[in-house]
Amino acid sequence: MSTENIPTSNTEDRDVLALFPKLTRDDVLSCVFSSWYSKLRHVTFKSVVIKPLDPSFIEYLVSDGIVLPGDDETPKFRNTIEEDDGSDWSDYDEDDSGERPKMAVNIDAVAAEIRQAIGDLGGKAFPRMNWSAPTDASWMSCDKTLQCRNLSEVLTLLKSSDKITEDIDGGGYISRDEMGDWEHELVLRQWCNLFPSMEFRCFVREHELVAISQIEMQHYDFLDGMKDDIGNKISELFDRYVREAIDPENYCFDVYITQESGRAYVVDVKPWSAKVDSCLYLWQEILELKEGGTLGLRLFPSSIDGMRHYSNKYAANQFPKDIACEGLQTSIIEFVQKMALHQANEDDSQSD
Incomplete structure (x- = not known):
């Protein structure tokens, strides 16, 4: 050098x-996860590919704010458990009624597949999409990893990541005009330390x-x-x-x-x-x-x-x-x- x-x-x-x-x-699409995973399944980590994704799920990922499903799952991320940390960020805006806002779109079908995939992978997984994982959002996690045990943790990582936003927009490798149409996919990979x-x-x-x-x-x-x-x-x-x-x-x-x-x-x-x-x-x-x-x-x-x-x-x-x-x-x-x-x-x- x-x-x-x-x-x-x-x-x-x-x-x-x-x-x-x-x-x-073709070069870019050849690097989409599902394009190579099937060929290299025996020399990579077990994964579950969810596709096609309902357009409402993509709409949810690119929408402003982080509104999580109203269930009993508790994300391990810092802003959801540190109530008095001085942060002005919240996963939802509180109003006078104190009620949690409702989901703007219905993602129940994909949510069920995510829960099933986490279970199939042993109860711990990390998410990614076509080309990218939300590694830029790992700082939100208490252990600063992408390890997810439930749906809410997966959604929080995906919606907090600029890399995922860019991935949804085509990966940023070539122009949108050159990319044309492609199929979005969500991948849950077996968690390994x-x-x-x-x-x-x-x-x-x-x-x-x-x-x-x-x-x-x-x-x-x-x-x-x-x-x-x-x-x-x-x-x-x-x-x-x-x-x-x-x-x-x-x-x-x-x-x-x-x-x-x-x-x-x-x-x-x-x-x-x-x-x-x-x-x-x-x-x-x-x-x-x-x-x-x-x-x-x-x-x-x-x-x-x-x-x-x-x-x-x-x-x-x-x-x-x-x-x-x-x-x-x-x-x-x-x-x-x-x-x-x-x-x-x-x-x-x-x-x-």
Whole structure:
């Protein structure tokens, strides 16, 4: 990695965007959850896909405010149990009568399917839609996870997430005109307590696995000794299962490796787009890689304090957007500069 690859201006950002091949509607739809889940069912986590979704349910998700069904389910989210936390946010507006407002639309049919799916998945699940999970809303949960035990918790996460709103609008990968019509789907996935240290993002270009990156922006000493094994397990997963299952020649997929058995699982598949976080790589590195070349597996270096640059992954969702974006942009540029310097020093030491 060289410092000349560091994005420092909007012009350079536009130059990188120009390197991406044009995404097609088929490319985007190939990364819809149900498109790949059926092909990779045996190497991913058990899930229940609910589709087609009644239009009233989509109307409910995009409507203003959070009104939950009038049942006995109690969400575990902070604003529903901390009555005196000083927050001016509420999942509904109280009036003089103290009565809970009624649902504007009827979502009973989908609600029944959600309850059934949670039961089928062992009583704990997490939700997602076509391309995205509501990870940006996890800060609302007392344990800051997407774990849901009932309908109200699922609905609260979905309605609190900007990512889900964008997903409903087509994912944001290509224009609405290019997307045309598609079928919305709600997915309930079996809840698993995954260790962030064992999650990796993989980059496939022209049907070849060209790069793997640790996703969590923090150094873990134990990963250094596992680097070759991790790379081998992911390569084997790709060659045996993923390569033939995903249609586009360019895409990204996320992998989780269990610490006990060392088994690799596919977590998600994403379009080949600048909208996808390239983690410890610069997109320019990947896009300008020569044919037949690979970048291997990149782990977070021990010489950089990741916690200084990355606190809560979705802390930006709790602050004014203009303030959060300015701080995040500065932090990322500083981080990439240090990564480039670290890599240059390593290259110099190896040449000596």
